[in-house]
Amino acid sequence: MSSITRGFQGRRSHSESKRLPPGQHLVGDFPVLSAGATPHTPLDSWTFALEAEDGTKIGTWNWDEFRALGPTEVTADIHCVTRWSKFDTDWRGIAVDRIFAAAGLEDPPSPFVLALCDGGYTTNLPVEDLLDGKALVVWEFDGEPLAPEHGGPARLLVPHLYFWKSAKWIRGLRFMEDNEPGFWEVNGYHSYGDPWREQRYDGD
Amino acid sequence: MATTATATRGGNSGTTVTRVPRASGWQPARVVSIREETHRVKTIRFAVTNWPGHLAGQHADVRLTAEDGYRAERSYSIASPPEISDLELTVDRLDDGEVSPFLTGQLRPDDTIQLRGPIGGHFVWTALERRRPLLLVGGGSGVVPLMCMLRHRKLSHSAVPTALLYSSRTREDVIYHSELMALAESDPAFTLRITLTRDSAPGWSGRVGRIDLPAVQALLDDLGRAVDTFVCGPDAFVEAAAALMVQAGQPADAIRTERFGATGNGSKSTGVAHEDV
Numbered sequence: 001m002s003s004i005t006r007g008f009q010g011r012r013s014h015s016e017s018k019r020l021p022p023g024q025h026l027v028g029d030f031p032v033l034s035a036g037a038t039p040h041t042p043l044d045s046w047t048f049a050l051e052a053e054d055g056t057k058i059g060t061w062n063w064d065e066f067r068a069l070g071p072t073e074v075t076a077d078i079h080c081v082t083r084w085s086k087f088d089t090d091w092r093g094i095a096v097d098r099i100f101a102a103a104g105l106e107d108p109p110s111p112f113v114l115a116l117c118d119g120g121y122t123t124n125l126p127v128e129d130l131l132d133g134k135a136l137v138v139w140e141f142d143g144e145p146l147a148p149e150h151g152g153p154a155r156l157l158v159p160h161l162y163f164w165k166s167a168k169w170i171r172g173l174r175f176m177e178d179n180e181p182g183f184w185e186v187n188g189y190h191s192y193g194d195p196w197r198e199q200r201y202d203g204d
Numbered sequence: 205m206a207t208t209a210t211a212t213r214g215g216n217s218g219t220t221v222t223r224v225p226r227a228s229g230w231q232p233a234r235v236v237s238i239r240e241e242t243h244r245v246k247t248i249r250f251a252v253t254n255w256p257g258h259l260a261g262q263h264a265d266v267r268l269t270a271e272d273g274y275r276a277e278r279s280y281s282i283a284s285p286p287e288i289s290d291l292e293l294t295v296d297r298l299d300d301g302e303v304s305p306f307l308t309g310q311l312r313p314d315d316t317i318q319l320r321g322p323i324g325g326h327f328v329w330t331a332l333e334r335r336r337p338l339l340l341v342g343g344g345s346g347v348v349p350l351m352c353m354l355r356h357r358k359l360s361h362s363a364v365p366t367a368l369l370y371s372s373r374t375r376e377d378v379i380y381h382s383e384l385m386a387l388a389e390s391d392p393a394f395t396l397r398i399t400l401t402r403d404s405a406p407g408w409s410g411r412v413g414r415i416d417l418p419a420v421q422a423l424l425d426d427l428g429r430a431v432d433t434f435v436c437g438p439d440a441f442v443e444a445a446a447a448l449m450v451q452a453g454q455p456a457d458a459i460r461t462e463r464f465g466a467t468g469n470g471s472k473s474t475g476v477a478h479e480d481v
Contacts, residue, residue, distance in 0.1 A: 003232070005268040005317050007310050011302045012274045023267075023277045025302070032439045035326050037446035037459045083265075083277055119456060149443055187325030188224050201227040201323065 019077060021195035024085040030141075031084060032149045035183070039118040039148070039169050046153055048137065049172035050103050053110065058175075059103030063153070067139065069094045069102050074136060076159035078166070079195040091157055093138030096130040096173075110175040114182060115156050118169040123182035124191065125165060127175070129158060137170060162193040162200070224325035225256040230267060233319035235311055236290055241379045244297040245345060246308045247283055249290050252319060258282055260356035261328040261349045261434065261462075264293060264321030268303060278303045279323060281348040281436075281462075285355035291319075294379065296345035327434060327462045329353045331362035337427035338366040341415065341445050343437025344377070349462065350436060351380050354387065354394075367395040367423045371415050371441065375405040397423065415441075420448045436462040 020026060043063045050058040061069070073092045079085045100108060108127040115123050129135065135158045139146050146152035151168030158165045164184050185191050190199040198204060233250035240246055258264075260282075267277045284292035297308040311317070327349065329338065338357075340350040347370050357366060372378045378398060388396035397419065399411035411419070424431055433454055435445045442463045449459050 003230075003267075003269050003318055004271055005306075006312075006315050008268040008270050008276075008306055010268065010270045010274045010276050012270075023275070025276065031464070032443070033463050034461060036461055037450050037456045038443060039456070082279055149439070183326075188227060188323065203226060 019087060020085055021079055022198050023200075024079055024083055024195065027084040027086055030086060030089075030150065031080070031082075033080070033082060034149070034168065035121065036119055041118050041153060041169065041171075043153055047171065048099070048154070049116075050099065050105075051116075051172055051174040053175055053177060055174070058105065058109075059099070061102075066094065066137075066154075069098050072133075072136065074133075074157070074159075076157070078159050078163050081162040081164055081189065081193070081195075081200050085195075089159075090142050091136065091138040092140035092143075093136040093154070093157065095133050096135045096137065097133065099137065099173075100131075108175065110177045112176040112179045113173045114176055114180060115167040115170055116172045116174055117167050118171055121167060121169065121183050123156075123165050123167045124176070124179055124185055125158065125161075126179070126192075129161065130173075134158065134160060160194075162190075162195050164189065165193050224259055224262070224328065225322055227323055228254060228256050228320050230318045230320045232316045233291065235313050235315045235317075237313055238311065241294060242377055244308070244377075245294060245379050246297075247292050247294045248307060248311065249284070249292045250317075250319065252291050255291060256322065258286055258291075258322035259325075259328040259330055260285060260353040262322035262324045263349070264291065264319055265323060266293070266303065266307070267318035267320075268306060269318065276303050281352070282322065283348050283352050283355075285352055285359050287356065287359040294345065294348045294351075324462075327436070327460050329356070329432070329434065331357055331360035331364070334432060335364060337431045338364055339423055339427055339431050339433040340366065340368045341370075341420075341433065341435045341437075341449075342368065343371045343415075343441035343445070344373070345379065346435075346437030346441065346462070346464070347379055348436075350434060351383075353434065354384075358387065358391070363393050365393045365427055367397065367427060369397045369399070369415060369419060369423060371399050371401055371437070373402040374400060375403075375408055395423065395426065415445055415448065417448050417451055420445075421452045424449075424452050424454065431458065433459045434462075435459065437464075439463050 046063045048066045049060045075090050077087045138157045139154045156167045156170045188202050193199050233252045236249040236251050238248050263279045263281045265279050269275050280293040283294040295307045298304045342350045435442050442461050
């Protein structure tokens, strides 16, 4: 049967369409979405930890040590599963490759990680998606310190996946042998979340 | 349609999560009726043949398709309780929006759109497993998923003490006003507090001004210590209201939020926001 909606014209912009994954639309602002109250972690008690599956620390850095690991800047398009996309967002942070290298890891010990965050939020990712500059832990957006509601002091940035994978308020990564689901992945969202294949929900 | 809700332990957070129905694929949804709630808000009732059921607080994705194949998709909170078979979405018209002006202005009974869902498994309340007192805080059309919870609570004969703190610009903007008043009159376990931020209409005996700490504290004191709280509304409203909850002593893990950016660019339809972004 026809899926045409009677009378619907829409507001298309063909110049944007190639950069927009299916089902997304462009926004100019930066919507804030989260599952609970915004945590506020003081910088003097902030640490970032790499953990083995049993919780053993592989590496731990305080705020100053972490930012001294060698920051890089990236510009990326981001895509939220709630259907907005934002082009050319500017970030500053540490590439995950550098964090692994600083911990003395030549090869990641397991194929998956769970991002661990203040407030109890988690998300699962294949390690491969964090390597070769594809992911950073960032503390600046648009030249300014990252606001708490956007995930500050620091958040993960994995722009090639839906933005819930770019976990706010990140405090560490735990290596996992198995791809255990995180917070939204338990709650009906896709385990991987590729916006170009429209992997929004479990089973997509 | 009733859904089966079972409590399980969350994999790594240690919190109780609800087994949610898996989202359906895109399917046709026929408009049964359209009801005007306020001058900019309408409730659209759809008949959906293969709806998997939903939990109170979840949302649905809507897809509109133009004749040349162009599509626009948005998410809307579900207003109808799981107990009834049709599906209702309450839609706030954003003047610079792409989808909400069509849904509230051009859609007619017997039209068909595409719909999938239900979506979201965190901002949900089920009478079956949630026995703690309930504090619902809504700003503007953020009241929609909270109304779904209230309707579900009523139809499931839950006696859980419940309060709704609802912030609206003006009296004319209050959605579900008569239904909420009737519920407050008939249910001694339900407390309704509406506050108007823009004006106090003649004869308005309710609160005026923004939600503040004394208002939140008073409701929490009345409800008792262990309270489940759900906050839904625009970004800034939710940020402020959730911070008040924390100030009032609510543990952060008892506060569930859902936000939408009521900002320019037609960026957002009302009522969705399940992602941590």
